[in-house]
Amino acid sequence: MSRPRNKTLTVWLAVLGGSMGLHRFYLRGLSDWIGWLHPIAAALGWWGVERVQTLGQDDRLSWVLIPFLGASIAVACLAAIVYALSDRAKWNAWFNPGLDSESAAGGTNWLTIGALVLALLVGTIAFMGSLAFGIQHYFEYQIEEAKKISQ
Numbered sequence: 001m002s003r004p005r006n007k008t009l010t011v012w013l014a015v016l017g018g019s020m021g022l023h024r025f026y027l028r029g030l031s032d033w034i035g036w037l038h039p040i041a042a043a044l045g046w047w048g049v050e051r052v053q054t055l056g057q058d059d060r061l062s063w064v065l066i067p068f069l070g071a072s073i074a075v076a077c078l079a080a081i082v083y084a085l086s087d088r089a090k091w092n093a094w095f096n097p098g099l100d101s102e103s104a105a106g107g108t109n110w111l112t113i114g115a116l117v118l119a120l121l122v123g124t125i126a127f128m129g130s131l132a133f134g135i136q137h138y139f140e141y142q143i144e145e146a147k148k149i150s151q
Helices: 007-020 022-028 033-055 060-085 088-095 110-150
Strands: none
Touching: 007 022, 007 033, 007 060, 007 110, 022 033, 022 060, 033 060, 060 110
């Protein structure tokens, strides 16, 4: 039997290191292919940020890349919210199948609630920020193209 997976630790890993897939690796090990998608998306997003800093905001590739970072953070925060709101029996059935359904590993405490609040805050900021960035630049591109057509 493997060691029990703690819900509070998982939620904090998802909030603080979720864009690197730390929560997925903690729960499922390094062979989790979905966990490896998190650092890939985050790296693409950071590459977009570096392109903006180097080439300016007119770089169209960065418009596509930066939302990957926001999406990676938002997805990790959504996972943290789902984990934090799961009840003890469901958590233990998911990740601690060999333990009693009322095992303390799936319990919720104030640290779990604090991580839940932080996940709501960070996830909302990441999602809305990347959405606003992408939509703004898309419409600016459409206006530039319309100006070219009208001239």
